[in-house]
Amino acid sequence: MRILLSVLLVAVICVTAHHMEELEEMDLKDWFASRQKRKEIQEVIKQPLTTDEYCALWKQCFQCRELLYTRDLRTNLDVCPKCDYHFRVGALDRIEQLADEGSFDELDADMRSSDPLTFFDTEAYVKRQDEATRKSGLREAVLTGLCRIDGHEAALGCMDFGHFGGSMGSVVGEKVTRLTEAAMERNSPLIVVSSSGGARMQEGILSLMQMAKTSSALKSFADSGNLYISILTEPTFGGVTASFAMLGDFIIAEPGARIGFAGRRVIEQTIRQKLPADFQTAEYLLKHGQVDMVVSRNKLKETLARLIAFHKPAPQVVSGKSDKSDKKISGEPSTAGRT
């Protein structure tokens, strides 16, 4: 935009210089109009680039301080090519990274929080909601839907830390619960990518109850024999970790992600001790047996597809019917499996 304007200006200057003689022939009205235009363009150019505009083009790696071209960073799935630092990813980008192109079919897209407590701290909760929506471009802190991952059907939920700190209120709880129910109905695997600061204080006790609601739905889901994979990303804390995020059949963490129940500062204040540097990182959790694996982002989709495929009931196993044709099918692959 900026470049275009400067080119325009140069053109305008050239034109005016070149046609000085013609000026007299020019309509006075036109002359004023072009002068006005020139002024406007000059004003735009005078303004310095804002940090936001620089940031849109360049991003600095938080870890190695390398300056990265945003477009390159995006093609590398928001992972620093130099030091493998995993940037935070919003829900929309995450879906793009995990779901097969064009396969995501969103559920409950219009669901919005109400204000059950008419909560007011330094600002009204309703106002804070609008602000969060304006900043993130999302209605709520989670996007849920049905999709395909490398051709496998799956129910996918992605949380977005950029919206209200990814906090879980009634809507997040309800959407995750509905997604679980949808997955159960279709006998498809459930995948939830968590990124949250915890329960949403502004909805008080109802937020807390979402922990029980989602866990209760996951109990039924687990009983139905379907696969649930929980992915923990930077950062996952509080009520989300202490409910659905920790209930996966598999729990996968992204490298360097900070995951825990209580925040680091709270723990430091409680025990008055220095905590280890890698405390509550994905690698620390792996060391303490809390996650199955730490998978870097470029391998994530592949890993998911593999896990889903591994747990897909082979057609021969479903041999409840006494049909002759079924028996035939159930007999054959068992030998095939051995070879």
Added chain:
Amino acid sequence: MATVEKKPIPLEFEQPLAILAQNMEALEKQLSDNPELEGDLERMQDQYNSLKRSLYSNLRPIDHLAIARHPQRPYTRDYFSTWDPGWVELHGDRKGVDDGAMVGALLEIDGIKMVAVGTQKGRTLRDKQHCNFGMPQPEGYRKALRLFHHANKFHLPILCLIDTPGAYPGLSAEEHNQSQAIAENLMELAGVTVPVVAAVTGEGGSGGALAIGVANRILMLEHSVYSVITPEGCASILWRSNDKVSEACQAMKMTAKEILQLGVIDQVISEPLGGAHHDYQTAAENLKKAIVSQMTELMKLSPEQVRKDRQDKFRRFGSFR
């Protein structure tokens, strides 16, 4: 039972009442020498009673919080031993630790045999340290989980008493996966096929309280509180100030009455005037009656119905448009 022999320690908002009581005591001492003071004493007594009534009928949320945290408030062990002097305590998570903050018990109340768990705060300093000030470690939740499975196996109803500031936020707690311990309890407790009744007797602090609170019926004592975060935590995050605790209490709607209005709990149990610490027996009796009646109702349901009842209850929570 460890009944409080000592007088209840007055709370900050009870100071006017305490001063009046002191004056009355002084007057009473003079009464033997000056019998004409009897009228004054009577008048003072009337004044005391009316002040008491008006004080306790206009409690602010932060006053409820103060009563819920009163150091003399009856704790889980007090209730257990009032209800069933012969209660059997069960220890340990079977994986290496016995957490003092979580008490496990076999109880028989009015002929109903049940498995009970509850958080315990501790009275003396040593006791408090043993109970970690009522903040369970993951091992405490795993102990509770073991008992839930036991109850499910032997078709015994489950009773949970909640009085905790929250799950312990510490290094070892994180290392031993506090969040998984809570999450697993939420999930497993949702799935048991026996009746579960939970009662908040003091502080219901966040996930640490909910981990033993996924129940068919949730009761709260009149002055108890139940919240998503401690009001101190809420004030420091949202107001960025430690002296906005009162505002945070108000905004979060954490008192028994407000939570009943939100439809999250089923019943508010009345306490003796001034709080349960004024009269353990009455408080325990009131709570017992409610528990027994709720449990009797629930025991009429089939195992599948009980589970469905509980899961349906939690499925309904939430407010959205």
